[in-house]
Amino acid sequence: MTQTAKPSVRHPGLKTNKLGLTQRDYEGTQSTLCAGCGHDSITAAIVQAFFELNIAPHRVAKLSGIGCSSKTPTYFLSEAHGFNSLHGRMPSIATGANAANGKLAYIGVSGDGDSLSIGLGQFCHAMRRNVNMLYMLENNGVYGLTKGQFSASADVGTKAKRGEENQMPPIDPASMALTLGASFVARSFSGDRKQLVPLIKAGLTHRGFALVDIISPCVTFNDHEGSTKSYAHTREHGHEVVETDFVPLLHEIQVEQDHGASTAVTMHDGSVVRFRSVDEHYDPTDRDAAYAHLKKLQAQGEVATGLLFIEPMSRDLHELENTVDEPLVEVPFEKLCPGSGVLAELQSHWR
Amino acid sequence: MDQNSRDRTNDFVVKIATVNGTGSASANGMLMQAMFRMGVPVSGKNVFPSNIQGLPTWYEIRVNKHGHLARSPNVDLMVAMNPKTYEQDIAEVRPGDAVLFDSSWPLEEELFRADVLFLGIPLSHMCVENFEGARARILMKNIAYVGAVAALLSIDLEVLEEMLEEKFSAKQHLMDSNNVAIRLGYDYAKEHFDGLLRVRIEAMDANRDSVLMTGNMAAALGCVYAGATVGAWYPITPATSLMDAFRGFCADLRKDPETGKNLYCIIQAEDELAAIGMVLGAGWMGARAFTPTSGAGLSLMNEFLGLAYYAEIPAVIFDVQRAGPSTGMPTRTQQGDFFTVAFASHGDTKHVLLFPGDPTECFYFAVKAFDLAERFQTPVFVVSDLDIGMNDWVCEKLEWDDAFVPDRGKVLSAEDLQEMDHFYRYLDVDGDGIPARSLPGVDPKGAYFTRGSGHDRFGRYTEDGDLYQDVVDRIARKIEGAAEALPPPEVRLANDATVGLVTVGSCRGAVLEAIELLAEDGMALDFLRITGFPFSSAVEEFLLSHDLNIVVEQNRDGQLKRLLMLETAVPKKKLASVLDYRGSPLGADVVVQGVRNQLGLVAVEAG
């Protein structure tokens, strides 16, 4: 099967963003996923978020591992360089790429198998290093591409299509991220674009590692009765703890007026993320409280969603490593090579 | 020739047996460095355990006025400082030679040999009398035996004192105690044993254009000079000191003069899978990136190496080999990774390899590796070993041409892309098998999708067999094309030789010495040292033009020989092996014996 290009029809009436691009300019090739797959809805949200943030597509690097979810970077931003890497190894590629050029926007797409089993180590360590990237974990509780085996995010008691019940406790990426010191932790649902788009925008603007764990039902292998990652189950048990609104830098003042009552967090670049707690007193800047609340809801069989935690002024990989402001790939060779004089000087001590 | 009758000035071996973690390594290094400063050809080989403290360790210094610096088992002076290994150390000494030991405690009766000179110095006692504190006493005992050895071999005391001065100029009290310790050993040995040894050192002028360095230092410096900005790694002996050195050089040489910030990024990865992934991410982004590792790390990197090969991403991997398989003998040298690197990863792959023969080449080959990686858009391996990587070698001084311009290969600029109708990542437009690449962030027209899954020449996903094959065949052509771009092999021809000795890497010195020794017996042998893979036509020509090629290498399975069998037209019967894989640097004695055996000759006892 060779992938099909979408016909590029431009409707004169389509809305354009500040770069003069339409939302279609943020799309990619035609999806080859199953009709109704949660991952496709996430792709649509990604397209919308990048469009609305006025990010030039070619200034984005989009990366993924292996899985149905990891196929999706072909379905958005066709003018961005893409890297469909190895199963579970996208974080290392993203880390190296980011080290070399910290001035691009990075989006990594992964699955629950990709991130929580084979790639658990890399996933955790990219978080520890606070690599400046948006990390989309498209979580369906199964391995879609290898036809429906349980993944490590499958809940105890959830049923596979053929009936067997999962007995092992799940790895919850959001609570794990909180304990690992992640600087941005969000959870959402592929079926809730209204919640997801602002989270993606906030994640892209956050300087550091932004995890968005998205329940993304697999219609083919995990959307049946008895599955805790089905559309129906997620709709019923999803529990928004905070409403999140992302306010880009330029609109700050205008929005101030709209929402007087909610709390606001200012990001590195001056953009504002505005919260309205749905659960009383929920404070998304208090890591321990966020963790406790998450666990409490989990015990009740509910899935906390929204921007669960943010540390907007965290130090990313480049700050931790004290690298120069310009991308390393743009430093001219003359600045990197010390030359013959230095070589002679150095060697005068090697005697 | 009988060792007793020949002039042994500047031609001897000192072996020092100590306990790991007692500070003896720097004392031993001092001895070797002093001999170097006296202008005499010298080598020092550290034989150390995989342990931080407590296990036996040895240091072998060979001095040879003719410049033969491979390891030699013919120990003239054994400095036996480890009672736990007295028995084996004393047994190793040849009749007529000497053992220096600490006579603070009596040597057990049964250890004495009538045919060996025993030189006892009460080193520990002297140190207890002169220094305070257990640690200082242990450290100063090392310096005291350095002084004793200096006296026994006529090493210039001023040279040693000058070295102490340089080392401790900022710490007067350390300098004082070191000077006292040196004198303790020196004076005692002078007073009691002057002129007893058959061997001695005499100043020469052989090292004027030389420096002392390890291969890992040199390789790290090569990375700096090549313009590498991203290094990712996971600690593993014997590769660790390469990244340590890179970090050290960068701290001095790679700070932005205005901001003081780093013009490099070193990431200690969570494992080698991640290390190579980071290197590929950086290489894909357009940075020069590298990772140092050893066998176990390479095994982990395999899946990514296949991706790099197939998706055509530049990367430089330093494989500092150690004894395998598995954890093997992690602090012992070997050349057992040739198969692993040549065809790393599943599916059809073949990788570009460089084999430095000494630290000097580690520097030049490191620089070359980055050029080749970018030019051929593929991982390039610089394959050295523990002996080259971690031991101090006397090396030709490094030179740098300030006119050097890195070869970035076919990297398209925004202007290049704008001028093109279409950019297709995997399209070979000029027939050399190398397509052009674009870097992320440069221009929308350069966008493409990098993947390890099937793709056609236009960079599109495919499962069409013909389109798939088109690309993998082109990559094979590309890699074949690299053969002639690699550093040429080293060839030395004797007159009318019909047998060639073929070798690689650190075996060089031992093989060249063996050729000289065998020539003394009237046996003419040609010499070929392989420096790269895929093999160039010069390699094949050499093999075909000899009746027999004896491949000398340090692994059990004759991996280099087998590669030659696979990758050149040489008939199997023209190839033979001399192998030594016990974990020590190769000695000429092993080669001489091996060649004799291969040629069906019985060793002739020298008269």
Ligand SMILES: Cc1ncc(C[n+]2csc(CCOP(=O)(O)OP(=O)(O)O)c2C)c(N)n1
């Ligand atoms: C090293 C390796 N082992 C196994 C596989 C097979 N494999 C491909 S995708 C996948 C699981 C994907 O699951 P997930 O990440 O949850 O993605 P989904 O398809 O569910 O979106 C596996 C096991 C592989 N590609 N590589």
Ligand code: SF4
């Ligand atoms: S198998 Fe599941 S995860 Fe994969 S495309 Fe189909 S619905 Fe989506």
Ligand SMILES: [Mg+2]
């Ligand atoms: Mg999954």
